[in-house]
Amino acid sequence: MNGPVLIIGGGPAGMALALALRRKGIESRIVDARPRGAAKADARILALSHGSKLILETLGVWRDIPHTPIETIHVSHAGGLGRTVMRAAEEDVPALGYVLAAGDLAAALDAALGEIPYTDNTPAPQHPDALLVVHAEGRIDDAPDLVTRDYGQHAVICEARGDRPHGRIAWERFTPAGPVALLPFHDGYAVVLTCPAADSARIATLDDAAFLALLQQRFGPRVRLTAVGARLVYPLGLRMRRQVTGEREVWIGNAAQTLHPVAGQGFNLALRDIAELADTLTGAADPGDPALLARYAARRRLDRLATVEFTGSLVRLFSNDIGPLRHLRGAGLLALDLCPPARSFLARRMMFGARAW
Structure with a gap:
């Protein structure tokens, strides 16, 4: 036996799980089909919640990741009145979230692995010699219980400069x-x-x-942008396994679900999965025990399904120009802004997931 837990995939999710397991005294090893360090070239920018920051702090990597705090989130919609603003000070946290480069996150996780066995340029073994196999190899290509949803949208991502300091404000503008x-x-x-x-x-x-x-036309006048950088395009949609556990198998991260980036929940959800899995396996004589895996799946069901539905509902509600819905959106944002308990509920939901309360 080469270790009780085999992690397939050496991206951020796989490396974070290996660190979380080590912290709990559980041996693991990583096998990746790509060269080691490939994830450091990931050009995406991630928005991680305060809750995710706490998880990465426990893994000992947060201090090594360059990041920009989000102290205020301003949400509005085009074509109507109504907006809401969430502030870190109202939630008694230093920041609601943090913006960082995915490549920097991968580099910090890789550097922290230390002596954890890592085999690269190697396909996943057909007959793994492990008590538990955790799939963290990325996007789901096929699964018998796969749920998909095509939003008909792509994301064009880039960096931009404004005419004044950003003030640690994140802006989310919904348009048709x-x-x-x-x-x-x-x-x-x-x-x-x-x-x-x-x-x-x-x-x-x-x-x-x-x-x-x-x-600028799409975003509106609240921030005047003065320059933009190179653009990349990513397809958007939902791909989700209904079941995230099998016979001595678990799927995490994008191997379990990929989400629309609205509200920035994808990797935050993955980190919560990882923390729960490590906690569930702590002290277990057999990490692949069916009862143990069933317990993990049950513990994650609420947060996982609620996050998927929350993300999808935002896309469906805000990505259209239907008159009655436009007025309903505006009224909802205004009501949220005028009701601190509801606004706090949403802020904590985004920071800590569906079990925040």
Whole structure:
């Protein structure tokens, strides 16, 4: 036996799980089909919640990840009145979230692995010699119980500069073509511009001046943008396994679900899965015991399903220009802004998941 837990996939989810297991005294090893360090080249920008920061602190890697705090989140929608603002001070936390480069996160996790066995350039074994196999190899290609939802949208991501300091404010603007997010990142912004899938290639390849004009028109006048960087395009949609456990198997991270990036819940959900799995396996003589895995799946069901539904509902409710819905959205945002308990409920839901209360 080469170790009780085999982790397939050496990306951020797989490495974070290996560190979480080590902290609980559980041996693991990683096997990845890619060269070690491939995840350091990930160009995406992540928004991690305060709850995720606490998890990464327990893993001993947070101090090594460059990050920009989000102290205020401003949410609005185009074409109508109504907006809401959430502030870290109201929740008695230093920041609601943090913006960081996925490549920097991967580098910090990799550096912390130490002596944890890591085999790269190796396909997943057909007959693993382990008591438990954890799949963390990324996007789900096929599964008998796979749930998919095509939102007909792509995300065009880039970095941008504004005409004044960002003030650690994150902006989420819902428009009929999809949400636009400006996240404070270093001394500028990380931009997520959602657009119809059929139009994403054209938009991404506009010259800087034309793209900047389109982005400004979509976002509105609250922040004046002065420059943009190179653009990348990512398809958006939901891909989710109904069951995240099998016979001596568990799926985590994008191997369990990929979500629309609205509200930035994807990797935050993965970290909560990882923390729960490590806690569940602590002290177990057999980490692949069916009763143990069933307990893990039951503990994660509420948060997982609620996060998927929350994300999907935001996309369905806000990515259209139906008159009655537009007025309903505005009224809802205004009511949220006028009701501190409801606003706090949403803020804590985004920071800690569906079990925050």
